[in-house]
Amino acid sequence: MFALFATFALVAAVVVAWVDDAIFNGDEFARRTTAMLESRTVRHALAEEITDELIEASSVLVEFRSVLVTVIEEVTATDGFREILFDALREAHRIVFTEGGQDFFLNLSNSLEVVTSTLEIINPEVAERLPQSTQSIIVDVSDQLRALGLWQLEPALPRDTAALLLIAIGALAGTVALDPHRARGFVKAGFAVVGAGIVVVGITTLVPIAAGDAFRNPDLSQAVEDGSAAFMGDLHTFGFWLAGFGAVAIALAAAVAPQGQPVDPVELARWAWARVSAQQQASPGLEVAKGLAIIVAGLLVVGLRDALVPMLLSLTGAYLVYRGLFRVLQITGARSRADARARFAPTAGQRKLLRQGTVLVGATAIVIGVLGAGLYVSSERARAQARASTELRCNGSTELCDRRIDQVAFAGAHNAMSAASDPGWLFAENLFGIPQQLEYGIRAFLIKTHYGVPTGVKVGGAEIVVTDKAAETAARPRASEEEISPAAAAKAREIAANAQVPNVGKQVYLCHVYCELGATKFSDVLASIKRFLARNPHEVIILFAGDYITTEDTQASFQQAGLLDRLWQYDPDQPLPTLRQLIESKQNILLFEENSGPPPPWNVQGYGLWQDTPYTFADPSQFSCAPNRGPANAPLFQINHWITNTKPPSVEQAREVNSYDVLMARVQQCRAERNLFPNIVGVNFYDQGDLLRVVDELNRVDSDS
DSSP states (O other), X not given: OHHHHHHHHHHHHHHHHHHHHHTSSHHHHHHHHHHGGGSHHHHHHHHHHHHHHHHHHOGGGGGGHHHHHHHHHHHTTSHHHHHHHHHHHHHHHHHHHTSOOSOOEEEOTTHHHHHHHHHHHHOHHHHHHSOSSOXXXXXXXXXXXHHHTHHHHHXXXXXXXXXXXXXXXXXXXXXXXXXXXXXXXXXXXXXXXXXXXXXXXXXXXXXXXXXXXXOSXXXXXXXXXXXXXXXXXHHHHHHHHHHHHHHHHHHHXXXXXXXXXXXXXXXXXXXXXHHHHTTTTSOHHHHHHHHHHHHHHHHHHHHTHXXXXXXXXXXXXXXXXXXXXXXXXXXXXXXXXXXXXXXXXXXXXXXXXXXXXXHHHHHHHHHHHHHHHHHHHHHHHHHHHHHGGGSOOBTTBGGGTTXXXXXXXXXXXXXXXXXXXXXXXXXXXXXXXXXXXXXXXXXXXXXXXXXXXXXXXXXTTEEEEEEOHHHHHHHOTTOOOOOOOHHHHHHHHHHHHHOOOXXXXXXXXXXXXXXXXXXEXXXXXXXXXXXXXHHOXXXXXXXXXEEOSOHHHHHHHHHHHTOGGGBOOOOTTSOOOBHHHHHHTTOOEEEEESSXXXXXXXXXXXXXXXXXXXXXXXXXXXOOOOOOSSOTTOSEEEEEEOOOXXXXXXXHHHHHHTSHHHHHHHHHHHHHHHTOOOSEEEESSTTSSSHHHHHHHHHTOOTTO
């Protein structure tokens, strides 16, 4: 009786402790539930729910349902959506468990921006039909959670885990103490612990199935079952290890007992059946009850075969481990008993007896130590998996989060706006534009902001833009422009001379010296950055601008893009921030300007905090790490690694100088000569060669971490 009571007390202690942490704790509940997005079935089911809400808000979207489901399923895998879901879960949990609400609604309206930004890239037609704003993306799971009884759990469950654990330990101790044969008492106690472990495993196997059955939609049912299994993964693992500790106790007790024999599951089953059969003549009603119980057991085996098969395999493996433990402990136990009998023999040496007598204790301690370590490691791993998707990954890696920006390397694209894929760019220095660079992994963008006047004349699909040199001189009278090749300068002057410039007013463009050679609207680039950060809010981006416009126009550009509040506010009296601080404060765009500085505090003087290398090299043999711009005590270091004055810039040459052997050798050389960690490694044609590999090695992270 004590053993049975100990089993249930131990189960209660374990389950209550887990429920208190995983369900009643709002942050932990939100973390674990968000981790369910690791399952594709969960993402698909949630995508269908959100799509239905969008269609209800705008019926014209019904013909695009399949497109929306596909896109939203991809969106649910992004960090941006996970962050929104986490906040929605935490708020819903607070309303239900703190304020006594009876409905569990997930307000995912903020996800509309992430969905829209993704559709603008994949399917602009559908993006245009989405509502501009909505508060109707509300997922209601009240009925299903009410069916599971989450509302009733908190008042129904005792919250004193320590008291339950003490009761379980007392019952185990009573099981041993009250049995006339101590070894048999230990075996019973071991079975009680094994039973508790099996019950915990059974609970964590059956609850996900029951949770899935609460939903009629088969896809949603499977999604909830998969997600619930992940949610309870650490408790499931703990149950197996708890049974393992019980098996050790049984093995130890049986091994040290005289004529000790291992527990045989077949014999145990025969004994149990014999006990039941001994009461066959009790009454017809009892016999009918036994028969019905056997039928129910058979139906459960058939209905739960998918859950029972892995459990049986696990139990088989556990029994094999038990037999091995029994054999080891039986041998050491036999030696200890022999030593004990010889203890009072006049010929036995005290030191030898003491040494031999510790064999059993040592072997047992080793086994328990290994099991304890295994329990800790596997439980922590399962717990981490249940929370994995909410773990902050800064620029793709958890290891970078607590490093200051002067301790992190950023992959940089020189003249990032100059892209062969964008119409109108002559002498392009990259194959693809900034939106593609963001997706590739570029996080530092070396750009130039200029005033340009659109002419209304299109050549090759691109409108000719003429540089407003007068406005730039007025804005930055002392700014010096980097040189370009004579051929490029001549071409720019030719285009400007032949263009008819209408009186339409200047706009802000990204250009390289002359907007006539290629121009990208700054507003388009900022819009692409905003879309990217909506889907990837845990990325830190550097914009290093050669600014030939006023600070007021820079501010207006960011204000209109809705990104002004995302700019880092530099405080010279504070240490440089970590990536975590930038991300959590939602100021994860760092703007550095070549020709201006604060105020305002987001307008940081670039070559006040930065120092760099020369940047004009006609040949790889000219590469140098000598000081160039910025003070010698500047904490941030930029390596300029590209070839200039090739007409046009050469992809083949970039592939050569960006190769691992060439690029890493120069980076290490500059690091040694300047005694500085490289924070920007800037190249032309970023996707040629091994830029990301070099940056990952500098950061000591894997590209997939």
